[in-house]
Amino acid sequence: MILYDNTLISLDIFKVKFCCDLPNCSGLCCIEGDSGAPLEPEETDIISSHLEKIKPFMNPEFVHVLDNEGFMMKDPDGDFCTRCIENKDCIFSYIHKGIYRCAIETAYRNKEIDFIKPISCHLYPIRLGKIKNELITVNYHEWSICKPALVKGHFQGKPMFRFLKAALIRRFGENWYEEMENIYKQLKEENQLQ
Structure with a gap:
């Protein structure tokens, strides 16, 4: 682990090629998992304000759920996340x-909204955590459905x-x-990326 500023960073984000x-994973991270995408407090308001522009891109069946139950729920830890349909598909998938x-991302790419997607989705497979509300942990979440990304990352040599x-x-x-680029160069020079 590397401590920088208020972050504690796993060496995996430098070592793992991803x-x-x-085309090979089919976007399964949008429909698999224990709960929906974690949401930051400010993201709930942002998504709420854009719902009418997101709905045209949604699965029509999920729009019905959205209208009746909302787009978010609480995960087992009591934190807000996107709602899952039948404990599987993210409501926005x-x-x-x-x-x-x-x-959400499709609405963004079509220039309908200025919010690309929840930061937890944008950062995946990095997951953020907190230690005593002071340090943010930056960790690699290894998941078998992402094996094609490891192959492609290795082929491209992209950390x-x-x-x-x-x-x-x-x-x-x-x-x-x-600073992450500087740390990467230093780790490489010190042969710590094996």
Whole structure:
């Protein structure tokens, strides 16, 4: 682990090669798991304000659930997350050409809204945690459905933190990311990335 600023960072984000491979994983992270995507407190308001522009991209059956039950629920730890349909599909997931997609991200890419998706989705497979509400932990969440991303990442030689550059900058800022590049170079020079 590396301590920088108020973050405790796993070496895995530098060691593991990773690059999402949607044609081979089919976007299963949108429909598998114990609960929906974790939501930051401010994200619940942002998503609420954009719902009418997101709905046209959603699975029509899920819009009905959204209208009756809302888009979020509490996970087993009592934190807010996106609602899962029948303990499986994220309420914002839909299928396009055999691949699960996110209606929030599709609305963003179509320039309907200015919010790409929850930061927990944008950062995946990095998961953030907290230690005593002071330190933010930055860890790799290993999941078998992401094996195609490991193969593609290895083939491209892309460390996870570089694949997630935009998301890491969104969450921690440009200076924090640049320090990750410096740390990576130092770890490489010291042969700590084996």
